[in-house]
Amino acid sequence: MEEQPINRRIWSGLWGYRESFLIISGFFIAGILLGYFQDKEISVIKWPINLYFGLVLILIILIFGVFLRNSSTFRWLSGNKNAISSISFYLVLIILLGLIPQKQEYSEDLLYRLGFSHILSSHFFLFAQVYLLLSLGATIIRKFNKINLKNIAFFINHFGLWLTLFAIGLGAGDLKKVKMEINKVNPVFEGIYDNGETTGDLGLAIQLIKFNIDFYPPKAYLIGAETGEILNQHEFISLKEKEDGIIDKWVIKVDKYLDYAVGIKEKFHPVYETGAVPAAYIIAKNSETGQVLSGWISCGSFRFPGNFLELSEDQLLVMADPEAKSYKSEIKIYTKEGEVFESELTVGKPVSVNGWKIYQTSYDTEKGRWSEISIVELVKDPWLWVVYSGLIMMVLGAIYLIITGKRKQ
């Protein structure tokens, strides 16, 4: 790489940082102005527009790389200085993304109008991504005629990143996410998109057969009577029968634990009924004064009230809502084609039907273990395999980096 004379005139000879800076800041300012005057965000492009856009991008890179190889523009675009510039530009924007609170909805304030509080849907961020793809693409095509076993790692790393950015960027518009609330009474055949619109008939219907949820044993904490805030943050008792522990100066013993109970006048009895609550009979002894207090505590439910134990004027022992350990839904799926089958949906293990992947995402947290419904999300991602290919290449490239470190490349 020959170095340019220090007094090289701009736009002449081999381009460098000055040209990168001018081009990038030019588009950056143009992006801000476009966003400000256009008064809306860029709309996401969908099939087949995204395909055309992608092909045009690839075409530009190929034309440069094949026919204009020796032009100073191409040498600059594919060179390291421009790589540093394009990475820096993207980096600056995502640092802003990390520091400036972002707004999801349109707002009249200046920060929004300029694009800085909705960076992900701003013109200049779009430009930064396209610029990165062009520069990176040029870099790859430049070394393409010299591909061999030794520099295969260079290609895997660079092309892997390129493919991932390409597919995620272009494929975003084709990604469909549908939220569905399924119940035991009727099969549900439609849901809501991210933006709140209903989907209409999806060509498949889902019915909840059974919802299973497992909780960790509930915990008891000491809270301030006035503030309601947890005192002694890191001390708690797991409520299991015969369990004991210490919070502050109280020795707490779980004398009795009922998983399903209903309370009458602060006394709890084992009852298995919808809305039944977990309850624990506590014996608390003050290790300083020797005072012994006892009573039932319960977190209550949507149907029945809970209870707490007053240990002192400003210390209350309460049972926190139990935390979910695992939950899953047994579902029945009906397809437009007439298929009917049952399946089980767990968090992290989606079920595939008709191009959709169904994910278990939530449930009626107010009713907790008595949830009558299950909340699932259906996702269609046609560009999935392109993204996966890119990501897998990045994994292989990373492993190469780990094994070889920085040898002479």
Place this chain on the structure above:
Amino acid sequence: MIIIGLWGLAIILLSYDVLREFFYKRETKIMKLIYQFLAIAGFGLMVFYTVSLWIELERPPMRTTGETRLWFSIFVLIISFIIFKTWKYKVLLGGGLFFSILFLIINFTNPEALNKTMAPVLQSDWFIPHVIVYMLSYAILGMSWFVAVLALIPKIKSNWKGKEFTIADNLVYIGFGFLTLGLVFGAFWAKEAWGHYWTWDPKETWAMITWMAYLLYIHYRLKHKEDTNKALWILVIAFILLIICWFGINYLAEGTNSVHTYSN
């Protein structure tokens, strides 16, 4: 808690030996053996503690901030020991010990509840690989930060005669490799759990910032080999961005709703 104190002591003794050696400028075989032995002993204690914590919590101890600091301490000790064996710079072993003890002390002064709960989404095969690979990269890149900081001091730089870049570059390449694995594993996991690879939540945003910063360092070094000062500063700042990613988001306003905010 006692165990933390015990091995904290072991490591302190260790670093004392290293420093004493450093100042006396003369090496005695016995000194060398002692502090290496102490380093390994301290390491052994830490591994023992982590394993017993894993058993007691009935889940991998990787969910809370303090737990990740534990892994950082362990890995940083291994990495600095390897660097010490490879390149013979005692100050780097000292640096690793310093980091290790520092994070153990932070843990000691910020006790956490020994909470056995783990949200359903964390009960995935990806949990352990994702966290381990990230903590390994943090440890490696942390050592590179230490090298950069030292190399910015003119007296030390002249002693090292350019070797600091051999070490730093190697650490960054390897650390960056693990960082990339962490990023990609996270994307695979997210896809399995929610159907989206990337949501730009605060943690992911800062993880990408960290990744890009080290990417910048790598490319800067390739083009501007002679401009060592700028490169070292990029390295110093990159690690600060990494720390923001690791801890900072817990303090940012938007962080509270992120799936990545360490629950205590």
